[in-house]
Amino acid sequence: xxxxxxxxxxxxxxxxQGDTLPRYVCQQCATIHYQNPKIxxxxxxxxxxxxxxxxxxxxxxxxxxxxxxxxxxxxxxxEDAALRETEEEAQANVTLTGLYSVFxxxxxxxxxxxxxxxxxxxxxxxxxxxxEVQLFDLDQIPWTELAFQVIEETLRLxxxxxxxxxxxxxxxxxxxxxxx
Amino acid sequence: xxxxxxxxxxxxxxxxQGDTLPRYVCQQCATIHYQNPKIxxxxxxxxxxxxxxxxxxxxxxxxxxxxxxxxxxxxxxxEDAALRETEEEAQANVTLTGLYSVFxxxxxxxxxxxxxxxxxxxxxxxxxxxxEVQLFDLDQIPWTELAFQVIEETLRLxxxxxxxxxxxxxxxxxxxxxxx
Numbered sequence: 575x576x577x578x579x580x581x582x583x584x585x586x587x588x589x590x591q592g593d594t595l596p597r598y599v600c601q602q603c604a605t606i607h608y609q610n611p612k613i614x615x616x617x618x619x620x621x622x623x624x625x626x627x628x629x630x631x632x633x634x635x636x637x638x639x640x641x642x643x644x645x646x647x648x649x650x651x652x653e654d655a656a657l658r659e660t661e662e663e664a665q666a667n668v669t670l671t672g673l674y675s676v677f678x679x680x681x682x683x684x685x686x687x688x689x690x691x692x693x694x695x696x697x698x699x700x701x702x703x704x705x706e707v708q709l710f711d712l713d714q715i716p717w718t719e720l721a722f723q724v725i726e727e728t729l730r731l732x733x734x735x736x737x738x739x740x741x742x743x744x745x746x747x748x749x750x751x752x753x754x
Numbered sequence: 755x756x757x758x759x760x761x762x763x764x765x766x767x768x769x770x771q772g773d774t775l776p777r778y779v780c781q782q783c784a785t786i787h788y789q790n791p792k793i794x795x796x797x798x799x800x801x802x803x804x805x806x807x808x809x810x811x812x813x814x815x816x817x818x819x820x821x822x823x824x825x826x827x828x829x830x831x832x833e834d835a836a837l838r839e840t841e842e843e844a845q846a847n848v849t850l851t852g853l854y855s856v857f858x859x860x861x862x863x864x865x866x867x868x869x870x871x872x873x874x875x876x877x878x879x880x881x882x883x884x885x886e887v888q889l890f891d892l893d894q895i896p897w898t899e900l901a902f903q904v905i906e907e908t909l910r911l912x913x914x915x916x917x918x919x920x921x922x923x924x925x926x927x928x929x930x931x932x933x934x
Contacts, residue, residue: 575759576759576762577759578757578759579755579758579765581756582757582762584762594842610825610827611793613865647775647791648790648791652856653858653927654860672925673856676853676856676867678830678832678834680829680830683828685826743923
């Protein structure tokens with residue numbers, strides 16, 4: 575944020591009066607440009623005992639597997655976002671059955687929220703951001719080819735919960751690791 | 755976002771190739787400036803049967819009551835944010851006991867996350883953003899002087915759950931009303 579989005583003048587990184595953190599402040603119009611974490615929302619689509627995963631056709635992590643998920647947009651709810659991303663990436667219409675996990679990823683300033691979801695019909699396909707979309711039995715999840723640490727953790731919890739049939743909301747943090 | 759934060763040139767509002775929504779795109783360096791919902795995090799601090807509320811010393815809703823809560827910052831977890839806001843606004847150190855509610859507020863592009871929390875000691879005070887901070891019995895909550903609709907809904911759920919002693923994670927949406 576080198577320049578002010580309001581007036582185009584240069585900004586400087588300073589702690590505004592009454593604040594505790596450095597912000598980008600316009601040197602001309604004094605607008606303070608706050609930067610905040612982004613929300614990623616997705617779901618685990620279930621068809622009978624299987625779940626639907628997408629192979630990424632975009633960076634980062636091109637060619638690796640993930641659940642349908644993406645950045646939440648302005649003016650929508652977290653449910654809207656989960657449904658939209660599932661339609662865009664997996665060409666599937668799902669029914670959300672409950673919030674399942676909330677993970678903070680502080681080193682990339684993201685919060686990742688995942689719902690469980692039912693597929694009412696066996697209909698899916700690769701959207702523009704997916705190379706392929708496929709149903710997996712839980713013992714066939716491609717653990718070594720998952721795109722993100724947060725997805726691996728979420729799916730491990732999910733596989734554990736499947737054995738008990740209890741699906742509490744999981745809240746956690748992903749620490750920085752070698753894997754994105 | 756009239757000007758590009760990267761190079762200072764004018765932006766235009768257009769749908770980038772492969773996208774579905776209009777974005778502010780720099781006419782010179784082509785940087786796409788995404789705008790996404792912000793996360794507000796707070797907690798309901800409990801001391802015996804009472805909860806701690808803050809009377810706002812800032813706009814919006816100056817002089818009305820709320821729980822300690824505020825915008826999540828980059829590089830922190832949702833737990834970090836809840837603890838920081840509680841210290842800043844209510845000068846209280848609390849122990850978070852679980853995520854309690856997640857509300858989307860699409861008309862202001864916010865997601866509001868509230869934890870339950872225990873106060874380990876009877877120590878609190880008005881931070882810079884609070885006029886006063888006070889413990890309330892549940893039947894003394896100033897319902898008509900609460901600052902935000904999302905806080906009213908959250909505290910109504912909390913008061914109901916107190917009667918059963920069960921505190922599931924509530925997920926919901928705040929629709930636009932006259933009250934902020």
